[in-house]
Amino acid sequence: MHKLNIFEKILARASKRKEVVPGEIVEANIDMAMIHDLTGPLTVHSFRKIGGSKVWDPKKIVVIFDHLIPPSTILAATLQKGLREFIKEQGIPTFYDIGQGGVCHQVFPEEGYARPGELIVGADSHTCTYGALGAFATGIGSTEMAAVFATGKMWFKVPKVIRINAEGNLKKYSTPKDLILKIIGDIGEGGAIYKGMEFTGQTFSKMNIDGRLTVCNMVVEAGAKAGIVPPDNKTITYLKKRTKKSFKPLKSDKGTDFEETLEYDVNKLAPQVACPSSVDNVKPASELSNVKIDQVFIGSCTNGRLEDLRLAASILKNRKLHRDVRMIISPASQTIYSQALKEGLFKIFMNAGAIITNATCGPCLGGHMGLLAPKEVCIATSNRNFIGRMGSPESKVYLANPATAAASGITGQITDPKNLRRR
Amino acid sequence: MNIEGKAVKFGDNINTDVILPGKYLELIDPEELGKHALEGLDPTFAQRAREGVIIVGGKNFGCGSSREQAPIALKGAGVKCVLAESFARIFYRNAINIGVPALECDGISKEVDEGDILMVDLQNGLIENKTKNSSLQTATLPPFIMGLLEEGGLIPHVRGLIGKQ
Ligand code: SF4
Numbered sequence: 001m002h003k004l005n006i007f008e009k010i011l012a013r014a015s016k017r018k019e020v021v022p023g024e025i026v027e028a029n030i031d032m033a034m035i036h037d038l039t040g041p042l043t044v045h046s047f048r049k050i051g052g053s054k055v056w057d058p059k060k061i062v063v064i065f066d067h068l069i070p071p072s073t074i075l076a077a078t079l080q081k082g083l084r085e086f087i088k089e090q091g092i093p094t095f096y097d098i099g100q101g102g103v104c105h106q107v108f109p110e111e112g113y114a115r116p117g118e119l120i121v122g123a124d125s126h127t128c129t130y131g132a133l134g135a136f137a138t139g140i141g142s143t144e145m146a147a148v149f150a151t152g153k154m155w156f157k158v159p160k161v162i163r164i165n166a167e168g169n170l171k172k173y174s175t176p177k178d179l180i181l182k183i184i185g186d187i188g189e190g191g192a193i194y195k196g197m198e199f200t201g202q203t204f205s206k207m208n209i210d211g212r213l214t215v216c217n218m219v220v221e222a223g224a225k226a227g228i229v230p231p232d233n234k235t236i237t238y239l240k241k242r243t244k245k246s247f248k249p250l251k252s253d254k255g256t257d258f259e260e261t262l263e264y265d266v267n268k269l270a271p272q273v274a275c276p277s278s279v280d281n282v283k284p285a286s287e288l289s290n291v292k293i294d295q296v297f298i299g300s301c302t303n304g305r306l307e308d309l310r311l312a313a314s315i316l317k318n319r320k321l322h323r324d325v326r327m328i329i330s331p332a333s334q335t336i337y338s339q340a341l342k343e344g345l346f347k348i349f350m351n352a353g354a355i356i357t358n359a360t361c362g363p364c365l366g367g368h369m370g371l372l373a374p375k376e377v378c379i380a381t382s383n384r385n386f387i388g389r390m391g392s393p394e395s396k397v398y399l400a401n402p403a404t405a406a407a408s409g410i411t412g413q414i415t416d417p418k419n420l421r422r423r
Numbered sequence: 424m425n426i427e428g429k430a431v432k433f434g435d436n437i438n439t440d441v442i443l444p445g446k447y448l449e450l451i452d453p454e455e456l457g458k459h460a461l462e463g464l465d466p467t468f469a470q471r472a473r474e475g476v477i478i479v480g481g482k483n484f485g486c487g488s489s490r491e492q493a494p495i496a497l498k499g500a501g502v503k504c505v506l507a508e509s510f511a512r513i514f515y516r517n518a519i520n521i522g523v524p525a526l527e528c529d530g531i532s533k534e535v536d537e538g539d540i541l542m543v544d545l546q547n548g549l550i551e552n553k554t555k556n557s558s559l560q561t562a563t564l565p566p567f568i569m570g571l572l573e574e575g576g577l578i579p580h581v582r583g584l585i586g587k588q
Contacts, residue, residue, distance in 0.1 A: 143577050
């Protein structure tokens with residue numbers, strides 16, 4: 001038997017085989033499935049067209065409202081209403097309505113639905129986030145999800161796997177976001193198409209779960225099918241208080257062949273920025289100090305977690321935003337929201353002149369709450385800077401870590417936080 | 424399955440945010456979605472696509488979000504088939520699932536100019552450029568993907584499966 005990597009092990013288990021090889025197509029049983037308020041309605045629409053009456057297993061479906069909440073249009077409200085009816089009709093117990101959850105890719109792991117060794121699909125491309133907990137998780141479309149709802153199965157092509165090995169310690173103000181931006185800048189927007197990415201080395205084993213979620217969140221920006229950080233004690237500790245379900249952490253066999261291994265030394269890594277309008281257009285923040293900005297967005301499933309808000313607050317404390325800049329902060333979940341409130345972070349944000357929204361995707365996808373006008377420039381902690389992503393096709397988006405975003409808000413131009421003048 | 428149409432060309436990394444901007448994601452009707460297909464990149468696209476066109480894309484076509492509304496918008500606008508150097512995987516699956524043939528074809532961007540008349544023979548992976556009198560051979564689709572397309576996509580396929588049970 002050939003040595004299996006973690007991706008192959010999960011697909012083999014889920015398709016009830018001893019082993020699988022890259023390129024092979026297998027039909028696998030899905031462990032968990034997720035939809036949200038924007039991909040859910042189309043899923044239900046297709047489910048009805050299929051002629052489905054009962055979903056395969058209501059306990060394996062999680063529904064989270066996050067993209068347009070509270071609804072920004074009558075149509076959005078109507079679609080959400082329809083989805084609530086479907087949830088009731090099907091008896092789906094795990095539903096996070098407005099006020100109960102927040103951004104899907106934060107709520108899903110936070111509530112303990114992503115476990116090592118599981119095969120998870122979500123009707124959202126950033127479902128790959130859950131690889132941070134050792135799961136094989138990937139995004140699918142709505143009709144594909146309807147078929148999963150009906151059958152509990154889906155076909156997968158076993159991917160080839162690239163290993164990313166990182167050693168060293170991240171400097172102050174350099175974060176997991178900067179590492180993943182650097183990696184995407186190196187391999188390119190389509191650099192990992194159809195492939196898996198496994199993250200190994202001391203940098204990742206020292207990284208907390210928040211950071212691992214950020215890294216795995218962005219693998220799809222390189223085209224990857226899924227990214228996985230091998231589960232360890234940190235994973236188990238994180239899940240202990242969040243799930244009652246047992247799980248079996250799987251790891252790649254020693255001496256597995258990877259298609260390729262890329263080595264990173266992060267000791268000298270400086271804050272990075274992805275420039276318009278592709279995520280692989282990456283430059284050090286310090287080289288972009290001539291870029292003036294109008295808006296800062298801190299939030300999203302990439303960087304709206306507690307440690308991100310704390311980092312932004314450490315920069316914003318006793319400082320004021322530049323007069324030409326507005327700042328929108330969206331904590332990624334209700335839980336994070338109340339913790340940030342308790343820690344006094346909101347006071348710091350508000351004193352600086354920022355506004356805080358409910359836990360929503362809102363500005364990240366140009367949905368609502370902070371769209372950009374033509375020619376406006378935004379620095380955001382999210383994961384996409386495509387043309388028109390956050391509003392007008394003539395606006396521009398730069399992607400950065402929360403410290404860089406906060407520092408830029410103070411100076412009014414893109415700023416490496418280490419160059420911020422002392423208070 | 425033979426498909427004929429005029430080529431409309433795009434470059435590398437055409438993402439689903441430009442194929443269908445996020446602000447239209449509430450729409451479900453293919454024709455409504457079609458009106459906004461690719462509008463950020465080419466406001467005339469929807470108009471031009473009406474006669475039934477074949478998209479010729481570069482590398483990583485359809486990257487980004489999982490929104491199925493992207494291939495639905497293309498279909499709604501009149502796109503009959505998408506050829507590209509390579510596809511982002513979710514877009515690829517979505518296109519096949521809704522019954523839009525997507526064929527990976529190395530070197531297609533060089534072989535085809537905007538407006539060329541193409542004939543795609545899906546069964547045999549053969550692309551004929553009628554305007555230039557040239558042709559390009561690419562790998563054929565795996566049989567079960569071909570089967571999905573012949574059935575009209577994933578919905579009829581799964582409906583059939585459920586019916587059998
Ligand atoms: S925060 Fe942004 S990237 Fe994340 S799920 Fe929401 S819209 Fe998608």
